[in-house]
Amino acid sequence: MKSKLPLVSLDIGSAKTTICIGNFDTAGRVEIYNAIMVKTRGMQRGIITNLSEVAEGIEEAVKKAEAKFQASERCRKIWGKRQFRINSAYVTISGEHILGINTKTKLSLSDRPVEITNQDSLRAIEMAKSLSASIDREILHADAQEFIIDGYKKIKEPLGIYGTKLGVTLHLISCGSSFINSLVKAVNQAGLDVDGVVYSGLATSQAILTEEEKEAGVILLEMGAGTTNIMFFVEGRLFYTSTIPMGGYDITLEIARQMKIDFYQAEQLKMQYKSICVYPDGQTEGCDDKIIIKKSSSQYESISRQELAGIIDAKVRELFSMLKKEIESSGIIPRVGYGVVICGGVSFMDGVIEKLERQLNLPIHLGITRGFVSSFSGLGNSFYATGIGLIMHALAEKGKKYKSRNLQRGVVAQLVSKVKNIYEEYF
Ligand SMILES: Nc1ncnc2c1ncn2[C@@H]1O[C@H](COP(=O)(O)OP(=O)(O)OP(=O)(O)O)[C@@H](O)[C@H]1O
Ligand SMILES: [Mg+2]
Known part of the structure; x- marks a missing residue:
């Protein structure tokens, strides 16, 4: 799937903040159009210590990224003479409050074997997630490790297989609710909407590790x-x-x-x-x-x-x-x-x-950072890995949503709407 608007990633690390801009190119490869780096202010070990400083830092980074991309040949090709503005971004989250757990659940489908649908898999995943839910934590990612159908393990894709019981083991990554709310608030205060919040390690893994x-x-x-x-x-x-x-x-x-x-x-x-x-x-x-x-x-x-x-x-x-x-x-x-x-x-x-x-x-x-193309030099080492991986992750999530658009809303989209609701309620 190709969309016209460039995607923007924002990684606010303890030392540096990066913004990457990219999308699929015409050959369907991930292309990074541009990237910038500025010093982070107001953040320590993934925790916001001064919200206004973080917001100001984001504004400064956004201005720099807009100007740099606008001045590039690539921007002229993609964007023409229009003014390039960053209105929203995918954002990373990190810190000691991040928790990864493995969990499992089992769903009874019927007394007689029935064909397993996407809805059944999603129901099993949602059930496992709800069993692990708590008031002070947000689930950021739910990655199915394997499905179990009538006791048979290691099933990667249960769709279309017959069974009476469907089990799933999941790896769930969650974060402290207050940390994500503060992060979204800082990004909003800088004038940006949040397209999605992604654990920084997961974003990095996307750009560094091979299958x-x-x-x-x-x-x-x-x-x-x-x-x-x-x-x-x-x-x-x-x-x-x-x-x-x-x-x-x-x-x-x-x-x-x-x-x-x-x-x-x-x-x-x-x-x-x-x-x-x-x-x-x-x-x-x-x-x-x-x-x-x-x-x-x-x-x-x-x-x-x-x-x-x-x-x-x-x-x-x-x-x-x-x-x-x-x-x-x-x-x-x-x-x-x-x-x-x-x-x-x-x-x-x-x-x-x-x-x-x-x-x-x-x-x-x-x-080393891999799996993308770019005419912009300086992306070879892993300094921009998290930002580039975040663009890759966002594009992959969009692809997944596209495939199952009538069946599932993406985890990130659910999370963001939830975050926005919580944010509107409390701030
Ligand atoms: N070339 C280098 N040689 C040695 N140390 C370096 C080099 N470049 C950066 N560092 C160190 O690495 C740290 C910055 O790493 P990095 O840019 O990955 O952090 P960050 O993403 O901002 O923070 P975090 O992910 O922990 O929130 C600093 O302590 C810096 O001194
Ligand atoms: Mg980092």
């Missing part, structure tokens, strides 16, 4: 500034989701704390010397040079690169051992066939792959 990796069993580790998203797919289905409040900022905070400097100086040091900082254990080659740090307007102090490397190394170890605990306690490791794919800002630090490989004892692969 083959998801079939074989793959862990996606998205290590951002304030949050780390962990997702596990096997047999093509999602089985595990969790977000833990740790990321690159924790490394920066540790540098700032130990060196008694401010956060921004610590972030600069981390970015400038990252290439020697996370070398595999014991390797300190090239770490003897002195770094001058500014303590106050007149006070300077020198430290060795080795000292800085030591601080970063210790923090990275601590973060990775937390990750290891989380992954081990989830029980997914025996089913990992492909390995772990890493992305997010922390994955750009040198030595991360070797260090994680030793901690987790699993093959580690650096994620």
Whole structure:
């Protein structure tokens, strides 16, 4: 299905906010027309800490995206001379309040075998969702893992099969209602409507993981500034989701704390010397040079690169051992066939792959963004993965809705109308 209006994704991370613009091209491929990145304000670890700042940040990002796209050759081709305006966007949500659970339910259809319809599958899914519903949580995504017909498991598509009982196992991702309401409010305050709210990890997985990796069993580790998203797919289905409040900022905070400097100086040091900082254990080659740090307007102090490397190394170890605990306690490791794919800002630090490989004892692969075309350069690494994945996700959802338009309203559409109602009631 092709629609004329470009879709817009808005990913408000702890460090950066991105806006991507895209749609299907004439050959039916996902095309990213343009993308911008600005610094995030008023958000920490997926939680809004200052709503006005977030809204202002979104407005600023929207203006930048509109101007950049308007000035592009691609815009002239698609949009002609018309003024390009962003009126709505798909938005990501993340944070410790994100919860992934596996649940199942069984539906009695009839005493005699009957042909299973789409309505039956949807009824089973809705029943499982309603059993997991709670007043303070919103279900963002419901991914059917398998259907069970009269005790026979591993059925991917029950449509047309005969049975008397239909069971379904689902992976549900939910978020705290107050967090989603605040997010929608901030986006609305910036003058945009919300087309859909999508868990950031799920959006990222869409642009990073291949179907083959998801079939074989793959862990996606998205290590951002304030949050780390962990997702596990096997047999093509999602089985595990969790977000833990740790990321690159924790490394920066540790540098700032130990060196008694401010956060921004610590972030600069981390970015400038990252290439020697996370070398595999014991390797300190090239770490003897002195770094001058500014303590106050007149006070300077020198430290060795080795000292800085030591601080970063210790923090990275601590973060990775937390990750290891989380992954081990989830029980997914025996089913990992492909390995772990890493992305997010922390994955750009040198030595991360070797260090994680030793901690987790699993093959580690650096994620790249794939599955789209673009004439816009700079989308090759995973910095825009979440925004690009969100466009892909939105287009896939639209396709699904189109296929079953008389049978089902998309999860995202349901969620948004619900969010809008809640929003109108309370704000
Ligand atoms: N090239 C790099 N080398 C090392 N660290 C980097 C690099 N680029 C970014 N980072 C670090 O990665 C973090 C930013 O990652 P990312 O852009 O994925 O976060 P985010 O999406 O804004 O936040 P989150 O998803 O956690 O809410 C920062 O801590 C930054 O210092
Ligand atoms: Mg992010």
